[in-house]
Amino acid sequence: MSGSALVVGLGLNGLGVVRSLAAVGIRVHAFDDTMGPFTATRHGTKAKAPLAGEGLVEALAVYRARLDHDPVLFLTREDGVATVAANRDRIPGYRIAMPERDVVEAMVNKDRFMPIAARAGLSVPRTVTLRSADDLALLEKLTPPLIVKPSEHVAAYQARFKKAYVFDSAADAAPMIPDMLAAAGELVAQEYVPGDDGSVFFCLGYFGAESDMLAAYTGYKTASWPPRVGGTAGCAPAPEAHARLAADTQAFFAAAHFQGMGSLEFKRHAQTGAFYMIEPTACRTDYQSELATLNGVNLPAVQFADQMRLPLPSAQPRHRFGWRDPGAVASGAVVPKSGSGWRAVDALWRGDDPGPWLASGRGRIARKLGLGGRR
Structure with missing residues (x-):
C-alpha cells in the first residue's frame, strides 16, 4: 500500500496501532520517548522523540523533511493531541484527522463536552x-x-x-x-452510576470529514485496574449493545462536527439497564482499541485509507476475541481469560511478534535483580 504512517507513542496502545497498520501492509514509523520494550516489535522503524510539547513539534518537522510524501499521523496520548491541535499551522506535510482546535479542547475536558452530549440527546450522570x-x-x-x-x-x-x-x-x-x-x-x-466493571461499555469509531462513522466496534470491560475507577485491564466484544451505542456515538460526534478517531465510554445502570455516557476519547486511539482489530474492524487501517483517499477496507466484524493487559494482571487485576463465545488475547504477546513480550520480561527480571541501570 502506498504512503506511510507515523505513530506517536509506543506504549501498549501504540503497539496495537503499529500491529494493526502492519497487518495490512502499511509502512510504519513510530516515535517513543523512552524506547522501552514496546519498541522491540518487529514491525516498522522507531526513533526516540518527545511525545508532546515543543519537542514533538520539532521532531515532526525533522522527520517530515526526510520524506517525499505526506504521512498519516496517528496519536495515542492526550498530551500529543493537545500539542497537535494547538500547533496545526506549524505541522505542515502531515495527513491529520482532527477537527478545529475548539472542538478538540471541548472533547478532552469533562466539563465542556456535557453541552455536546445534551445536543445529541444522550443521558449523562x-x-x-x-x-x-x-x-x-x-x-x-x-x-x-x-x-x-x-x-x-x-x-x-x-x-x-x-x-x-x-x-x-x-x-x-x-x-x-x-x-x-x-x-x-x-x-x-x-x-456514580451503580454497576461493577462489567457494566462499563465503549464504542470505538472512526469519523470522516462529514462526521460520518466509517467504522465502529463495541465492547465492554471485563475488569478495570484499579477496580471501579481505573483503566481497562480486560475487555471483550459486546455485539448485543452495538446498535444502540453506535447510534449514540454517531449522534455525539456529529453534534460536535468531529472528524478523526473517536470513542465513547458508557455505563449501564445495574438496576434500570439504562446507558449513561461517561466520557469521550478524541483524535487518538483508545487504550483498548486493538480489540476492534482483533475482531475484524481495523480502525487504524480505516483512518489511513480515508486520509489517503483510498477505498476503505472492508470491515467483517466477529466477536471471538477479548483483550487482556498483562501489566494490569501482574499488578493484581483479576481478568477473565474467556467468556461467552470469546477468548482473551494477551495485549503484549504475539507468536509472530514476540519481541515486546520478551523485552518486557527481561526488564522485569532486571528490576528484580537490581540491574535496572546496567546494560
Whole structure:
C-alpha cells in the first residue's frame, strides 16, 4: 500500500496501532520517548522523540523533511493531541484527522463536552464542576455515591492521585478535594452510576470529514485496574449493545462536527439497564482499541485509507476475541481469560511478534535483580 504512517507513542496502545497498520501492509514509523520494550516489535522503524510539547513539534518537522510524501499521523496520548491541535499551522506535510482546535479542547475536558452530549440527546450522570474549595457546596446537589476526577489529564495530578475516586458522601469527599484541586486545577464530580466493571461499555469509531462513522466496534470491560475507577485491564466484544451505542456515538460526534478517531465510554445502570455516557476519547486511539482489530474492524487501517483517499477496507466484524493487559494482571487485576463465545488475547504477546513480550520480561527480571541501570 502506498504512503506511510507515523505513530506517536509506543506504549501498549501504540503497539496495537503499529500491529494493526502492519497487518495490512502499511509502512510504519513510530516515535517513543523512552524506547522501552514496546519498541522491540518487529514491525516498522522507531526513533526516540518527545511525545508532546515543543519537542514533538520539532521532531515532526525533522522527520517530515526526510520524506517525499505526506504521512498519516496517528496519536495515542492526550498530551500529543493537545500539542497537535494547538500547533496545526506549524505541522505542515502531515495527513491529520482532527477537527478545529475548539472542538478538540471541548472533547478532552469533562466539563465542556456535557453541552455536546445534551445536543445529541444522550443521558449523562448529573455533574458539577469544582474549581476552588468554595465549590464544595455544589456536591450537595448530587445524590451519592460520588465519583470525582480531574476535568482533563494533568501530569501533576497523575503523579499523586488515582485516575478517579468514589466517595460515599460529600462529607467523605471534602477532605481530599483541596489537594486534588491544587494538583488538577479543575475537577468534576458525578453521581456514580451503580454497576461493577462489567457494566462499563465503549464504542470505538472512526469519523470522516462529514462526521460520518466509517467504522465502529463495541465492547465492554471485563475488569478495570484499579477496580471501579481505573483503566481497562480486560475487555471483550459486546455485539448485543452495538446498535444502540453506535447510534449514540454517531449522534455525539456529529453534534460536535468531529472528524478523526473517536470513542465513547458508557455505563449501564445495574438496576434500570439504562446507558449513561461517561466520557469521550478524541483524535487518538483508545487504550483498548486493538480489540476492534482483533475482531475484524481495523480502525487504524480505516483512518489511513480515508486520509489517503483510498477505498476503505472492508470491515467483517466477529466477536471471538477479548483483550487482556498483562501489566494490569501482574499488578493484581483479576481478568477473565474467556467468556461467552470469546477468548482473551494477551495485549503484549504475539507468536509472530514476540519481541515486546520478551523485552518486557527481561526488564522485569532486571528490576528484580537490581540491574535496572546496567546494560
